[in-house]
Amino acid sequence: MSLRFLPPAGAPRVLAAAQLANSIGDGAFYVCSALYFTRVVGLSATQIGLGLTLAWAVGSVAGVPLGALADRRGPRGTAVLFALATSASVASFLFIRSFVPFLVAVCLYATAQCGLAAARQALLAGLVERSARTGALAHLQSTLNAGLAVGAALGGLALHEGTRRAYLAVFALDAVAFLLCAAVLLRLPAVAPVPTRTGGEPLFAVVRDRPYATLTVLNAVLLLRMPLLSLGIPLWIVERTEAPSWLVSALFILNTLGVMLFQVRTAQAVTDLGTASRAVWRSSLIMLVSCGVFALTAAEMPVWAVAVVLVAAAVLQLVAEMLQSAGSWQISFDLAPAHQVGQYQGFFGTGVPVARTLGPLLLTTLLVAWGVAGWLLLGALFLAAGLATGPVVRWAERDHARRGGPVTAAAESPSR
Missing domain, CATH: 1.20.1250.20 (MFS general substrate transporter like domains)
Structure with a gap:
């Protein structure tokens, strides 16, 4: 890749490295997850659709308080926490055999993903000058697409193999990818937490x-x-x-x-x-x-x-x-x-x-x-x-x- 496609050195490049790590895992996960839960676990398409709908609804509601948590406790530590939570939720998919555990795990996954997104945005705002933020986000979006493409190719190999072991390898890859994301985020400077309430301002x-x-x-x-x-x-x-x-x-x-x-x-x-x-x-x-x-x-x-x-x-x-x-x-x-x-x-x-x-x-x-x-x-x-x-x-x-x-x-x- 030409250097002009790389984000600027410093915080934007480290954030892009973290983005690349988890997007590779997610690319493989997105390609394989639906077929794994239908063919291997035995869930119906209706159960999967209902679970995902409820999960993202929970995640969307949780976005504001989790973002406020990043403001109050500091976005770097909060982002690392949510990356670890996402890794744990993906790892739990390895052991799911019925609908109720699937619903719990996918709700945790969606909530952790929404929290990670909010905390990572707050972290970027704390480390990158305002005038450079849109450019930094453009680099992150490019990195996201590159990672998804690589991950989708890896997921395609698992689909071609079509075995339970191949599917489980994809989930393990995604879980490890979020662990790597957390480790990379720890390389960034800490951003001081800020109070979320001033005077009579609502929570x-x-x-x-x-x-x-x-x-x-x-x-x-x-x-x-x-x-x-x-x-x-x-x-x-x-x-x-x-x-x-x-x-x-x-x-x-x-x-x-x-x-x-x-x-x-x-x-x-x-x-x-x-x-x-x-x-x-x-x-x-x-x-x-x-x-x-x-x-x-x-x-x-x-x-x-x-x-x-x-x-x-x-x-x-x-x-x-x-x-x-x-x-x-x-x-x-x-x-x-x-x-x-x-x-x-x-x-x-x-x-x-x-x-x-x-x-x-x-x-x-x-x-x-x-x-x-x-x-x-x-x-x-x-x-x-x-x-x-x-x-x-x-x-x-x-x-x-x-x-x-x-x-x-x-x-x-x-x-x-």
Whole structure:
């Protein structure tokens, strides 16, 4: 890999190393977990779906208090704790033989993952200057995609082997990967904990910050692109087009490689709340066009033409994803008070489990049941959320100024 793809030396590079470790394990886990629990453990698809839905619902609710814990106890130690908890939850999968233990373990896994994400964001905020955070997150996202790709390849080997021992090796790999992640995080400087309450401020102030809460909801809508890539598009290709099924894998690889190669470059143009709002708006407009192009594949045309149109739509989606990611990172950090980054990031991060929980039902209804009309409605939903982001960001700026000045000013100098 060329040096220009590496994050800057120091905290960003160490954070990227930790990200790489756990994403390799997760890539293998994601590829193999569903088949392991159905073929080896004997759970039904309904049980797995119910368990994952409940688990991510629990994780999303736990995000705010766990983020507040990172603020109060210090984000480095908290991140290490959650990395160890994630490792333990994955290791427990090795011994699960029925639904109830599976439900307990997957709830622990989702909760630990949400806590780790919030603590890691707070750790980055404490170690990286505000102006460099979006760039650092772009490097981390590229690293995440690279690790997932490597892990998915390893998981593919286990799927090819198809034995219980091969599946268990994948779970062991993921558990060890999170142990390695914890060890790497310990190489970072400690960030001093900050008080989460000042004066009469409520314990979980973020839930009363109406502009930020609104932005979190809008971001959750925009994050429907995640289940769209993993579920909506594959179902559309298989059930509504004449394209070969192997295009599902090809489009996923295209997205993974695209983010890995171009996310950092895309994020360079996002430097403040103004450029972030414009990036999100452009992202939503491109998603509208992408949805329209996907809808075209329902028309009668040669298979090769369907494939070309699908690739074109996937490229548009990739560009929109990178713009939306960069814009949302900048917004979520710049509007978080410096002494409450953990709980604010924990709250903003609930958009991911919410999109993963509600997205499958919404997307299957829109795309599989409604077809072309569903694609157009989905595109309009993306556009509406993107258009609303700018005005809500300005509302948040006014609200923070009214309450005592811009929060970004307080976040200029990170603790070291």
